[in-house]
Amino acid sequence: MELDLSPLWLSLKVAGTATVATFFMGIFAAYRMLGDRGRWRSLLEGILISPLILPPTVVGFLLLLLFGKNGPLGQLMESFDFTIIFTWYAGVVAAIVVSFPLMYKTALGAFEQIDSSLLHVARTLGASERRIFWQILLPLAMPGLVAGVTLAFARALGEFGATLMLAGNIPGETQTMPMAIYFAVEAGDMGLAWLWAIAIMAISLSGLMVVNLWQQHYEEKRQRSDGGLLEANEPVNRGGKRTEPARLGQWINPPLSNTATGLFVTIEKQLANFKLDIAFTALPETLGILGGSGSGKSMTLRCIAGVETPTKGRIVLNGRTLFDAGKRINLPSHKRHVSLVFQNYALFPHMTVAQNIAFGLQRLPKTLRRQRVSQQLASVQLQGLGDRYPHQLSGGQQQRVALARALATEPEALLLDEPFSALDTHLRSQMEQQLMETLSTYPGITLFVTHNLEEAYRLCGMLMVMSGGSAIAYGSKHQIFEHPKTVRVAQLTGCKNFSRVVVQGSGFVEATDWGITLQVLEAIPDRLTDIGIRAHQISIMPAPDSDNTYPCWLAATSETPHRMTLFLKFNTAPTDAQDYHVQAEVFKEKWHAIKDQPFPWAVQLDPARLILMVD
Known part of the structure; x- marks a missing residue:
């Protein structure tokens, strides 16, 4: 008797179609849930993953109520003279429902593993949410997404209970391999049952093995690329002569100014441990923000950059209102003309040095973009390293790439959040000299957050001292250090x-x-x-x-x-x-x-x- 292969082809068609649908639906749902901390998140996530914990027959019964002749969707389709009950389309629907939770949870986990500072810095570089999704989030999450697709396909391939309830067991039309196994056992044909069982296991395990081998190859390729690299390419001080970094070129776009030049901040934000309540003005110079851990320094920068949203207040930069709670103005990060350099530099790991620097220059013509990248590489003494990836650079080099990337967009305000905290003492000193030279030609406003007293004194002309979410001193560095007005200010200045x-x-x-x-x-x-x-x-x-x-x-x-x-x-x-x-x-x-x-x-x-x- 000739073997009927229709269960195999039907299973592959149903599982393949369901996996494609599940891929897009799972990614969309995971992206929408990413960062959602609303009160309904737990309930909504429970609904999304419920097919993973409910018995398949219960899932099939609910689908039958929904798509059946008396169900709301069933009646709607019947008005168009169409039904999916007891067709292979019903098998696809059942497979989508039961495999969706695996794709969703895997995609969400992959997205959540990505450092959020990468997304934040992309926004401050002018990238839209769509561009961030396609160029940052999706590429970095791809290994996890591939694993999710494989698991979803395996789950869809093995679906039985819900499919039986919704599509039935019609040989050649809805009989997939799991149902062929069940009815072969019922008929006493164990050989045929074993055949289909082995086919399902072979297809599923083959997919998992391919994914594991791909991930292993991906990791080995990355590790090989680390070999034989320069550990450092820092400027060296020998014989009393310091290697001079090249100066930044002319600024093409001068800072916008409508009515006043400067940064004006008056904001409040309730946090878990304290209330941020800060008001200050910064002119086109370097303002150091000094304070202990948890004083609100970094949160202040994040509010200015649009990464966090204050509860009350206003932020005005060169006459442009970035945030006004009373008027409900809250410009997104990519429209603020503000660059933020994080403590960990937040370089995009899947992009080269040149691509990192060019990320915020998409609106420029290609020729001008290449010129700007070359200019920035020269300004931080990284000529010839544009084709390297961040993991191929030393800590000091990564710090300079982050600075070059931030300045490449010619921001009106440059926000530096403890940029030297990850460097050793030797590199810290060299990077300070580099930063002083770079900032000497930067025409905008610089806010430099640090808890290092000597660092603040060397780099900043003006200082603001913060404690408990508020500014407790503001003035020239000489005034703050030599004549602190309170014990707390004196303590914070050493x-x-x-x-x-x-x-x-x-x-x-x-x-x-x-x-x-x-x-x-x-x-x-x-x-x-x-x-x-x-x-x-x-x-x-x-x-x-x-x-x-x-x-x-x-x-x-x-x-x-x-x-x-x-x-x-x-x-x-x-x-x-x-x-x-x-x-x-x-x-x-x-x-x-x-x-x-x-x-x-x-x-x-x-x-x-x-x-x-x-x-």
């Missing part, structure tokens, strides 16, 4: 020595925590509460007749490669290492000169260096 004070008279205060009376030169504020002095401004063994000089004993020391921190107590010897009043920092040469001197030492708190603060 001061370690504080004492409560009581005013004793004109020009004198008692430092109650230190047990000494001090002469001060600065005018005493009305609500003076604290006095402080920086550790490196304490003098040990000054001239005998110096003002504010007191006997001190050493409680403990702490060593760094070049300096010593001395923990000192005034007037009496300490009882243990924790019994001290102030910390003093001295170079090791000074330490070697004084360490063998008998106690008490003479220690001066210079009246001109004392910091007067209020709560």
Whole structure:
């Protein structure tokens, strides 16, 4: 008797058609659910994956109610003289429904594995959501999507219960291989049942093996591309001569300006741990935003870039309103002319260096685009590396590519979110020099977020200090560091020595925590509460007749490669290492000169260096 192969061809037709439909439906649903944190997400996701947990016969019964003669869709199709019940179309519908959850969950997982900063930075580079989907999200998620397609196809190929309920078992028309197995067993034809079972297993396992081999080959190809690469190509300082980076070329598009030049920010946003409530103005210069972790520095940049949306307030850049809660204005990131450089640089891993830099230049003609890319590569000393991928670069090179990419679009504002945090000390110093040189020719506004005091002082002319979501100080770096008005500002700018004070008279205060009376030169504020002095401004063994000089004993020391921190107590010897009043920092040469001197030492708190603060 000749073998009827119709179950094989019918199964492949049904499963193939269902997989194609499931691919697009699953990706669409996953994309729509990506980032959705609404109250109905759990309910909606439960509905989407319910065919995965419900018995197939229940799924088939529900489909029959929907597509049957008395069902809403069944009646609608009947008005067009069409029905899918007991046709191969019904098998496709059943296969789509039961395989969809696998495609959806796999696609969602693949999308969620992609670093969200890649999507955010693409938006700040002017990319639309459609372009981000096709050029960033889809290519990076492709390995996961291929796996999802394979699983969905295998599930559609093996569907039985729902198909039987909706399509029935009509040989040559709706009898797929799973149903052929079932009815062959019922008829006692175990050989035929084994044949179809082996066919299903062979097709499904072959697909899985092909996908696994492809993913393995993909990973090996990437690892091979890492071999034999330069570890670094950083500018080197030798013989007192620094390699000078090339300057940026002329800016083609000057910053837009309608009524005023500058960035004006007044925003509020309620967060989990604190409330961001910030107001400041930045002019075309480098403004450093200094503060501890969780102070709201990065969130401020994200709100300006349009990555996050404030609850209240306004953001105006060069006369253009980027955000106004009252007027319901909220320009998307790609229309703000603002570039954001993330801590991890957020380079697109599937694009070359040149493609990364050119990503925001799609509106330029190809010739001008290539010129701009070459210009930016030269400006950051990466000539000849345009064909490399980000994983083939050192950390310093990646940082420079991110900076070049951000500047290539000629933004009105450049937002740098701790760009040196991932670099070691040596590379950090080199990148600081590179950034200073680059920013010297940048005509726009730069906001530089950092928690590194020395970094902020070297790179920024103006500083804003943040704490608990608010700005607690704003001014020139000299003003902020030399004359902090509050203890918190002094702490955030590196001061370690504080004492409560009581005013004793004109020009004198008692430092109650230190047990000494001090002469001060600065005018005493009305609500003076604290006095402080920086550790490196304490003098040990000054001239005998110096003002504010007191006997001190050493409680403990702490060593760094070049300096010593001395923990000192005034007037009496300490009882243990924790019994001290102030910390003093001295170079090791000074330490070697004084360490063998008998106690008490003479220690001066210079009246001109004392910091007067209020709560």
